[in-house]
Amino acid sequence: MNAVTQAESSQLMSPEGLAATLQSVQIDGQLDGLLLRMTTRQNYKNTRKTNLEAVYTFPLPWGATLLGLNAEIDGHRLQGTVMEKKQATQRYEKAIDEGDTPIMVERSARGLYTANLGNLKPGEEAVIEIEYAQLLRFEQGQIRITVPTTVGPRYGDAHKKGGLAPHESVSANVLAEYPLNVKITLTGEVALAAVQCPSHAVAMSRLEDSLVVTLKQGGFLDRDFVLLLQGLQGQSFASVSPDGEGFAVLASFCPTLPDQTQEPVLLKILVDCSGSMGGDSIAAARRALHDVMKELSDQDWISYSRFGSEVSHELPGLQPCNTATIRQMAKLVDNTEADLGGTEMNAALISTFELGMSKGLKALFTKSETPSHSKDVLLITDGDIWHVEAVIQAAKHSGHRIFAIGVGSAPAESLLREVAEQSGGACELVSPNQDVADVIVRMFRRMRSTRCTQVKLDWGQPVLWQSTLPTTLYGGDTLHLCARLAQAPQLPPTLTWVANEVAMQVAAPQLQNQSTELLPRLVVSRQIEQLARDTEQEKQTLELALKYQLVTDQTNLILVHVREQDKKAEGLPELAKVNHMLAAGWGGVGSVAEHKGSAVCCSSIAYDEIMYSARHSAPDYSSMSMPTLWRSRASEAAARVEALSSSDMDDFEIPAFLRKQPDDPVPTPLVKKLLSPKPRKIAPGPVATPLTLLETFETTAQKALAPMRFVRRLQALNLPADLVSMLEELTVILGTGAKAWAVVLQWLAERLSDQITLSRQSERLLRQVLKDEDAALLQELKATWADKMDALMNAQQTAGQPSQQWATRSERDLTV
Known part of the structure; x- marks a missing residue:
């Protein structure tokens, strides 16, 4: 299949048979050091005959800070402003009622935002431009850039558990296709890295001291765009910027720890085997598990559990990693399939936390002895669930470190990163064409790393506010910490800790001075995120969000295109929810795994094969465990007519071609029903409440x-x-x-x-x-x-x- 042009994409159909509203997306970004700044342009067009309200719920990377909203409508370029959520919503609705065109961007859930475009008249086009920034990390010699473009179907109720409003949706449609273009410029030292792209075929070109990465033939919004920057040495940085009467400071540390400990790893493995993991994801999970067994030593202890609608502890209790256990594990891994239905992750995690020690392990620890470290959970999943808050809270209070590996073409990064952060563990994502062995090696390096205590940070003066300090440090992994100070710092902040009873420290070589508004906004964004966990701080978080123009649960971005009187939109706009493309390879629908012999950084996958496979094995999103039969457009139309026949016909206008049937002397029962002038009688039933x-x-x-x-x-x-x-x-x-x-x-x-x-x-x-x-x-x-x-x-x-x-x-x- 060739790349779909914008004109062709405007004729793509939604499930209701109406032309798609979102035409294409362009993403342009720049990485300078660890600061990634991105601009996303969403192109819309109303190809229908009525006014539209386009609503598009889209993902942003974990830790991203939404900075601004701009729009282009009818030759005008407009800039958005942040307002309190209720006021912004009232302004949006007032513009709808007055026939103007408002645009509002709001935070819908963790990692999800919604663009609302009201009163787009027939034939009109509009561009919504969204800017965001993200602080990336060194992860043991590697930097990963992830640009999410779609949301995989998630288990659970998106509105009751996920927090989406009635007008918001991330429903997927296998017919949807949205062209994507990406351009990312690497500047400075990161431009010297070895760059790989396991998700797309890319072209690279050098311009002086920068490296420009673009898609070779364009892409689609069906998978994360991923760049891996390798061969880099982790560094520590510190920057300061004026912030009103005070100063905002960002310190990024990349500590070095002593040699790995020789203590046993107490590892509980928990694998997602729900229907959404079918195909590429479960294959990646099996490869990861085989690599896990290569990293285990005879002094380690493991358990093995699978979960879906229910959890199955197939190697219950922590067992010694002897030859018999490894052989048993290998058989279990080989038989691991995505055959357990839904994704009850919270219940599975709690059940896994409660797994006890075997008799052999208990014998290692006498009553006067306790292990010097907590148990660890290796969680392998795509993270496609809605009930995320319960999972995060369970992880936070579990007493276990969770090392999460997100698999698939569009894993739920926000959930997995947060679960790892709150439990003191770590998270890595694995694309279908990425080498999972390196990921497992890095994870075990973290698990076996020396435990750090007494973590402290010296800012050189009392702080007005600072980030919560972590309880665990991992060598080679970047740690971002922020503070707001009353006075300008004279020296870079210093991070200290104790490892193996030895005091250690790290500091940036120098303090970089900045004069832009970006750094204070990034710092305050971290402060709001931390304060938001305390409901008593709602007033302060709202004041900060309004002052620094940040989108939070309490604020929205909004702008209004005020139309001339003779160009006002008339009537109420028809709601057009933008369906997502089905994540490539989701639930076993097609495959994005590359063919043998193709380069790691340039996938040779044939997109038409993926789409053909996807369209002929569309899954049942509600069960997430089995595919449904593919129905042709003819059978879909027949089903709709049948639905009309069996439902309340007062909801539907009589089509023109059914009002007269000169060529059909014997009307069908459906036509008779449509043409009948008598109102349908309804049995009284119970009195309506x-x-x-x-x-x-x-x-x-x-x-x-x-x-x-x-x-x-x-x-x-x-x-x-x-x-x-x-x-x-x-x-x-x-x-x-x-x-x-x-x-x-x-x-x-x-x-x-x-x-x-x-x-x-x-x-x-x-x-x-x-x-x-x-x-x-x-x-x-x-x-x-x-x-x-x-x-x-x-x-x-x-x-x-x-x-x-x-x-x-x-x-x-x-x-x-």
């Missing part, structure tokens, strides 16, 4: 932004007689039933806000229905109606009977 009304309205509003649609659906419910009377009274006052229902629904949404949150599409629809009404009149009506509704909801309770109809909480656990 307040939550039922809101749920029904929300469901209808997601399908069509037409007032009469939700009115017909609500009035088909079995409504309490008193509510019907109230609606009739409001209809007389306001003139239409839609306005009467809008007042009722707005009040109910406010009254039950602790149980249900309407999507912003639903809220817009209610505002549009009531936009011509006087605000004071609406408030008066709501207040008057509220007393009557409260009386209705409490009537049965007053009579001493539990309210089954209008209680304030439904028997069902509803989340919209």
Whole structure:
């Protein structure tokens, strides 16, 4: 398959049969030392016949700081500003209502951000430009640049557990294709490194003292873009920059530790064998496990567990690494498959933490002796889960160091890095075409490294704030620490620790002075991340985020393109969620492993083979354990018609070609149903509860932004007689039933806000229905109606009977 041009990509279809909105992405970056600055340009085009609101949830690397938002619309270039989240959302919605085009970028979850582009008119194009910076690390002679481009399907509920809003989505579609172009410039000493690219075919060119890396033939948003910079010697740096009346300092240390300890490694191996690990990922896991056995000595102790929907301890308890154990392990590894269903990582980790010592190991430690180090867990996974906070907390309090290896073309780096950081372990990612043996060697070097205690950092003066110091140091791995000082430092900060009862230290050779705003923003970003763990610091974190223009859980980036009066967008925009490309090789869908004989840095994989395989073995994302049958467009269309036939037809307009059938004298049952002028009769059933009304309205509003649609659906419910009377009274006052229902629904949404949150599409629809009404009149009506509704909801309770109809909480656990 040749690279898809922008014109061709505009005709790619979403699952709803509508042309894709995201056209392509260009990424341009520069690495100077360990500071990586990136600019991502997302190109959008409305190829439909209605106004659109494009919503694209995209990943950023772990530890990245989002710096800015710019946009190009209708020949105008605009710059965004950071506002408090509620105010930014109100400004965004106000622009939608007024027919202008707002753009808002918000933090959705760990490592995920969402770009919202409202009121893009038919035929219009827009470019959203996002800037971010990231501090990279030396990792025992190597620097890894990872640019995530897609999000693999994750186990669990993206909204309940992952924190995504109703309008946000990272759903994958095997039909989606988004062209990608990448250009990264390496400057200074890093330009002298040996550069490999295990993810893409790249071209390299030298310009004076820099090295420019670009994609050879373009790519797609279906895998991480990875560069490995090898042959580098770790160095320590220190930089200072004015920060208002004080100073911001960044210290990057690369310590050297004594020779490795000879103490036994107590290693619990836990391998993800869920459906998402099929294909390349589980193959990489097996290779890694075989390399693990090469690193074990006869004094080490291991256990082996696999997990998916459940955990299976196949080598339970820590066993001695003798010949019999290694042979048993080899057989277990050879039989390891991605056949355990879902990804219950938290339960698997807790169960693995609880594995005890075997009798032989207990005998090594008498009652007066304890091992001088904690047990270690080697976790091999793609990290594709939504319930990440529970996993991070379990790791933090486990008493185990977690050494995580992320496998696949798009592993969830933010989860794996955080789990490793919080437990005092380490994390490395392995691309399908990367040599996993080197990764295992580095991991065991860390596991066997000398334990460090009494880690301290001398900034030369009292600090206003500083980073939390680590409990563990690893030789050759960079450690970034920040501080805010009242006075300008005179000397570089010094890191000290004790190893093997010997005091050691490291410091940067000099203190580099900077005068840009970037360093203070990076330092404050670290401070906010640290303070955010304390809910009592919300006020301070918000003030810092606004002052330094940083996107956090409390702030958004926003800009508004104010249109001329005759160019205002009319009506409500149709929501267009941008589907992700399915991560290459995910769940065994195709393969991105290179053919034998191809270069490590230049994968010779045939992209058309991958896409063909992907499109003919699309997995069931909900089960994550087995593929579904590929259905052709004809069968998809037939399925949609069948769905129309079996559903409530009030939701659909009658297509023009079905209104008259001159060539078909005997209409089919479906056509008869569509042409029937009689309304569909619905059995009364139980009396609708307040939550039922809101749920029904929300469901209808997601399908069509037409007032009469939700009115017909609500009035088909079995409504309490008193509510019907109230609606009739409001209809007389306001003139239409839609306005009467809008007042009722707005009040109910406010009254039950602790149980249900309407999507912003639903809220817009209610505002549009009531936009011509006087605000004071609406408030008066709501207040008057509220007393009557409260009386209705409490009537049965007053009579001493539990309210089954209008209680304030439904028997069902509803989340919209």
